[in-house]
Structures are given as structure tokens and as C-alpha cells.
Amino acid sequence: MKQITRNASLVAVPAVLLGLTAPLTASAATPAPSLTWAKCTGTGLDPRQQCATLTVPMDYADPGGRKIDIAVSRIPSEDPGTRRGALFLIPGGPGGSSLNDPSGKGQKLPQDVRDAYDLIGFAPRGLAPSTSVSCGLDRGDLAISKLRPWPAPDGSVAQNMVTARRMADACARNGGELIRHLSTTNEARDLDRLRAALGERRISAWGVSYGTYVGAVYSQMFPHRTDRVVLDSNDNPDPTRVSRAWLAGYEQGVEDTFPExxxxxxxxxxxxxxxxxxxxVRPMFLRLAERLDREPIPWPGANPEELNGNVLRQTLLDSLTRSSSFPALAKLILAARAGTVPPAPAAPPEVVLQNISAVSAGALCNDIAWxxxxxxxxxxVAVSRAKYPLTAGMPRNAMLCAAWPFAPKEPPVRINDQGAxxxxxxxxxxxPAxxxxxxxxxxxxxxDRAVMVTxxxxxHDAYLANGNACGDETVSRFLADGERPAQDVHCTATKG
Structure with missing residues (x-):
């Protein structure tokens, strides 16, 4: 493992938690809820996985008001004699769930990690089978190229603004009161309620993608409640932009990854x-996307029902997250060059897409004003299209948050160096993401609160997924034994 010393320019950020007050952050002020564990429903689950429901306030500023349910799961430590505590599996998204992860990716963890922890999964607030929310969007607006909006072929965003207003109006009309209370800070508060319900003084966590921001926010809001925290595939925590910075990150992420x-x-x-x-390959791809801008190919069963330039670009972005998707992307490109399309990709049921889309919209748009x-x-968009043609301006475009009718209820948490x-x-x-x-x-x-393994x-997703043995071993040692590198390290593909 090659060691790299972090540059001394790691300047501490002032210890400020913007917009947070003690009544909102202190779970100790209320009695700890209890959990009743039972066999989980569903197929393909580890028979040891148990499920329960946690009741939390919908609005933490009104703890005596309406309550909502959070679905949680666990697989207990495989060696109670060496058990250290609970490892929260924090999903990406927003809109992702870790409810089945104790049976899934949790079983990829080394034995000593599974011995040390109860593996804890959950469906975040708003996401079924937790108390769920839906915007009731038009089917066409459920297309990824609408939810993550691409400019028109000429670079115009005018239609994107129309779409944003239509989608935001649907969320305001159909999302109920709950959609206004979907946010990263409220997810962190839910996790602290779950910690208390489990009877844990502190928790460990493995957060992935958006889950890294959730984990960082939890660590900032409840620093005395954290044990060992792994943040995997990390979001920019810029408190002035938050989700806008995550979307903008795609332009550099795709440029970083496309050469592979x-x-x-x-x-x-x-x-x-x-x-x-x-x-x-690059000029070929750009020429093909431009051709499909002018001459889309009908694609029955897809959403939208045509292969246009932006659908191709979106497919590229999604496919770069893992090399196992490269063959399907190449087959699509070969078909499009010949004027045909492969069978339409399978999509989740519409009710699932509606739910995921609403949870994603609520968190992204409530965290900060766009x-x-x-x-x-x-x-x-004009600047982005000129500098990053592969993403054609999408990362700086107007998504439905541009027309969101609700103001954020509190400022974003500022991540800083104060804490364990x-x-x-x-x-x-x-x-790419x-x-x-x-x-x-x-x-x-x-x-100094963190060490980074590059x-x-x-x-996308490094630990036990798309990383390498050196990185995996470093993270596993930290979770199992608390052995964290003394300084930032770089893990090459050939060294452990």
C-alpha cells in the first residue's frame, strides 16, 4: 500500500452548525422508542433477517404532531461474544433503500465484520414500505432523462423550465405534507431515533453515494453518537449548493471515466x-449523439419511446458506473449506428418509480433553495456544453427543484472538522457520479476527523464493489479492528 501524505492545505472550517437548534438535534429529550422484531416478508432474504417498524415525528419541530413509520431490518451479529455494536447501512439516492442490504451486500462483508456488528438496514422516510409519498407524475416525466434533465439539442432550457413547473406542481398537489419534511437532516434525526430504539450508545455506519452526505451530516449533528464511520463514493458537501453541486459533478465524473x-x-x-x-471512440460517440438529436430512432416499450441523443447520453452516464455495463452500452451504440435498437430495457413498476422519484425530489429540493x-x-448550460460535451449541459440544467414551491425549512448542515x-x-x-x-x-x-483512501x-461504489483489494482490506480492517491509516493513502490495483 503506497502512503501519500495529505497536503497541509487542509484548512479547518469554523465550528458552525447552521440552522440547528437543540430541540431538533437532541434525541435524549424524548423517551427512546421500542422495536418489535418479526420475520421479514419478501423473497430472496437471508432467513436470519428480521424486520420492525420505527415510529418517528414527521416534523421534528413539532414532535407531538403527526407520526410516520420507518421500516428497518437487521441481521444480528454472527458471534455475540465479539459483538461491538450496530453497523448502519446507509443507502444512496436520495430514493435508495438499504432494507434488504443485511441479506445482500452486508453478506459480502468479511466474517470478522459480520461478527462485530448487527447489520442494520432501513427504508428512508417517504420510501415504501416506510410511510410513502408520491408526486403522481405523468409517465413521460418518470423518464430518467426528465428527472435528470437534458437541454434541447440546441442547448435551450426553455422546455426544461416548463417541465420543472409541471413536475413541481404535481409534487405540491399530490405529495401531501410529508413531501415537505423529506430532507437529509430529518433522515439523520430518524437514524438517531433508530439508534436509541436499538439501545445503542453509539453507532457505526457504512454510507454509500448520497449516503456519504447523510453519514457526514449525522456525524456533524450527533458527533458523540458515532463509532466507526465509512463514507464510500463521496458527495461534495458544499453548503451553498448541496444537491446542485452533486448534479454538477457529473460533468467532471464522466470526463474522468470515459477514457476507461x-x-x-x-x-x-x-x-x-x-x-x-x-x-x-469519443468523436464517434459525439457524432452519433448529434445524429440521434436530429433523427431519433423509435424504441417501442422504452420511456421515452425513442432513442434520441439525450437518451444515449443518459445511457452512457449510467453505464459508466460499473464496467459490467460496458457491453450493453456498446451494443446499443452498434445498433444505433445501424439504425436499429435492442429490446427496450426493463423498468420497475410505475408505482415504484413514482415513489422513488418523489423521495428524490423532496430531499434534493428541500435541502437547499435552487x-x-x-x-x-x-x-x-452554455458553459458546460462547451467544456464538457459528453454531458451536453445536463449537470448545470434546471431540474424540478427550479420550480419547487416550498422554501427549505432550515439551512444545510455545514460539515467541518469539529468532532470525533x-x-x-x-x-x-x-x-462518474x-x-x-x-x-x-x-x-x-x-x-483531521477523517482519513481518505483513494x-x-x-x-461508482468502491468498497466491496468496484474498487480493489487494497481499498477493501483497508476499510475492512477499520471496521473490524479500528485500525485506520495514520494518514491518507493511495491504493494501487496491484498492491494490498
């Missing part, structure tokens, strides 16, 4: 080879 796809797509012997050399000016988005030094960041060098550049901003914000690997 290009090398794969030009490799001799590849049955889905796209070009003779890696340098030819600009409402079309001119501001148009200016950003018990955080380990793990980050792939090439990650949470790029290294954003992860380094979280590292700087945390200061992994020479490609894809």
Missing part, C-alpha cells in the same frame, strides 16, 4: 468493439 470505456471499446478481440483505437431564473440555468476523528473515506479515482474532485472537498471539510479503480 474508450480503451475497453477499442480493445482487439472485443466482440462489441466500436473503433480501432481508443481516441476514435435558482428560479431560466437565464441563470441557460448561462450555466473516526471517519474513513474511500473513493475511486474514476467515478461522485467524482474524486468532490470527494476531496469533503476530505478538506472534515480535516483507490486506483473505475466505477
Amino acid at each position: 470505456f474508450a480503451k475497453w471499446a477499442a480493445a482487439p478481440g472485443n466482440p462489441d468493439r466500436l473503433a480501432g483505437t481508443a481516441t476514435e 435558482p428560479t431564473s431560466a437565464a441563470e440555468y441557460q448561462k450555466g 476523528s473516526n471517519i474513513l473515506l474511500v473513493q475511486n479515482e474514476r467515478d 461522485t467524482p474524486l474532485a468532490g470527494a476531496l472537498k469533503l476530505r478538506r471539510a472534515l480535516g 483507490v486506483d479503480s473505475t466505477g
Whole structure:
């Protein structure tokens, strides 16, 4: 393992928790709820997994008001004699669930980690089977290329603003009171209620993607309640932009990652080879996307029911998250070059998409106020399209938050260096969704509270997924034994 000393420019951020008051953050003021564990419903679950329901306030500013349910799960420590505590599996998203993760990715954890912890999963507030929410969006607005909006082929955002108003109006009309109380800070408060219900003085956590922001916010709001915290594939914590910074990160993340796809797509012997050399793949892709802007190909069963330039670009973005998706992307490109399309990809049931979309919208739009000016988005899109043509301006475009009718109920939490030094960041060098550049901003914000493991690997989700053995072993040692590197490290692909 090659050691790299962090630059001394890690400047501490002032110890300020913006907008947080003691009544909102102190769970000790209310009695700890209790949990009744029972066999989980569903298929494919580990028979040891148990499920329960946690009741929490919908509005923590009104703890005696309406209550909502949070679905939780656990697989107890496999060796009670060596049990250390509870490991919360914090999902990405917003809109992701870890309810089945104790049976899923939790079983990839080394034995000594599974011995040390009860593995805890949950469905965040708003996400079924927790008390759920829906915006009742039009089917066409459930397309990923609408939820993560792409400008028109000429770069215009005018239609995006119309779409944003239509979608935001639907959320206001159909989302009920709950959609106004979906936020990262409220998810952190829910997790502290869960900690109390489990009878744990402190918790450990493994947060992934958006879950890294949740984990960082929890560690800031409840620093005395944290044990060992792993943040994997890290979000930029910029308190002035929050979710806007995450969306903007895609432009650099795709640029970081595309060369790996290009090398794969030009490799001799590849049955889905796209070009003779890696340098030819990028211009080929851009030409094809521009052609599909002008001449979309009908795609029955897909949403939208055509393969246009933005659908191709969105498919690229999604496929870069893991190399196992490269062949399907290449097959789509080959088909489109021939004027055809493969069978439409399978999609979750509409009711599931409605739920996920509403939870995502609520958290992204409630955490911070987004600009409402079309001119501001148009200016950003123009700059982004010129500098990052692969993402064609999408990362700086207006999503439904541009027309969100609700003001944030509190300012974002400012992540700083005040708190326990018990955080380990793990980050792939090439990650399209949470790029290294954003992860380094979280590292700087945390200061001496954290150590960062940078992994020479490609894809989203590093630990036990798309990273490498060196990174995995470093994280596992920390969770099992508390052995954290003394300084930031770089994990090459060939060294453990």
C-alpha cells in the first residue's frame, strides 16, 4: 500500500452548525422508542433477517404532531461474544433503500465484520414500505432523462423550465405534507431515533453515494453518537449548493471515466468493439449523439419511446458506473449506428418509480433553495456544453427543484472538522457520479476527523464493489479492528 501524505492545505472550517437548534438535534429529550422484531416478508432474504417498524415525528419541530413509520431490518451479529455494536447501512439516492442490504451486500462483508456488528438496514422516510409519498407524475416525466434533465439539442432550457413547473406542481398537489419534511437532516434525526430504539450508545455506519452526505451530516449533528464511520463514493458537501453541486459533478465524473470505456471499446478481440483505437471512440460517440438529436430512432416499450441523443447520453452516464455495463452500452451504440435498437430495457413498476422519484425530489429540493431564473440555468448550460460535451449541459440544467414551491425549512448542515476523528473515506479515482474532485472537498471539510483512501479503480461504489483489494482490506480492517491509516493513502490495483 503506497502512503501519500495529505497536503497541509487542509484548512479547518469554523465550528458552525447552521440552522440547528437543540430541540431538533437532541434525541435524549424524548423517551427512546421500542422495536418489535418479526420475520421479514419478501423473497430472496437471508432467513436470519428480521424486520420492525420505527415510529418517528414527521416534523421534528413539532414532535407531538403527526407520526410516520420507518421500516428497518437487521441481521444480528454472527458471534455475540465479539459483538461491538450496530453497523448502519446507509443507502444512496436520495430514493435508495438499504432494507434488504443485511441479506445482500452486508453478506459480502468479511466474517470478522459480520461478527462485530448487527447489520442494520432501513427504508428512508417517504420510501415504501416506510410511510410513502408520491408526486403522481405523468409517465413521460418518470423518464430518467426528465428527472435528470437534458437541454434541447440546441442547448435551450426553455422546455426544461416548463417541465420543472409541471413536475413541481404535481409534487405540491399530490405529495401531501410529508413531501415537505423529506430532507437529509430529518433522515439523520430518524437514524438517531433508530439508534436509541436499538439501545445503542453509539453507532457505526457504512454510507454509500448520497449516503456519504447523510453519514457526514449525522456525524456533524450527533458527533458523540458515532463509532466507526465509512463514507464510500463521496458527495461534495458544499453548503451553498448541496444537491446542485452533486448534479454538477457529473460533468467532471464522466470526463474522468470515459477514457476507461474508450480503451475497453477499442480493445482487439472485443466482440462489441466500436473503433480501432481508443481516441476514435469519443468523436464517434459525439457524432452519433448529434445524429440521434436530429433523427431519433423509435424504441417501442422504452420511456421515452425513442432513442434520441439525450437518451444515449443518459445511457452512457449510467453505464459508466460499473464496467459490467460496458457491453450493453456498446451494443446499443452498434445498433444505433445501424439504425436499429435492442429490446427496450426493463423498468420497475410505475408505482415504484413514482415513489422513488418523489423521495428524490423532496430531499434534493428541500435541502437547499435552487435558482428560479431560466437565464441563470441557460448561462450555466452554455458553459458546460462547451467544456464538457459528453454531458451536453445536463449537470448545470434546471431540474424540478427550479420550480419547487416550498422554501427549505432550515439551512444545510455545514460539515467541518469539529468532532470525533473516526471517519474513513474511500473513493475511486474514476467515478462518474461522485467524482474524486468532490470527494476531496469533503476530505478538506472534515480535516483531521477523517482519513481518505483513494483507490486506483473505475466505477461508482468502491468498497466491496468496484474498487480493489487494497481499498477493501483497508476499510475492512477499520471496521473490524479500528485500525485506520495514520494518514491518507493511495491504493494501487496491484498492491494490498
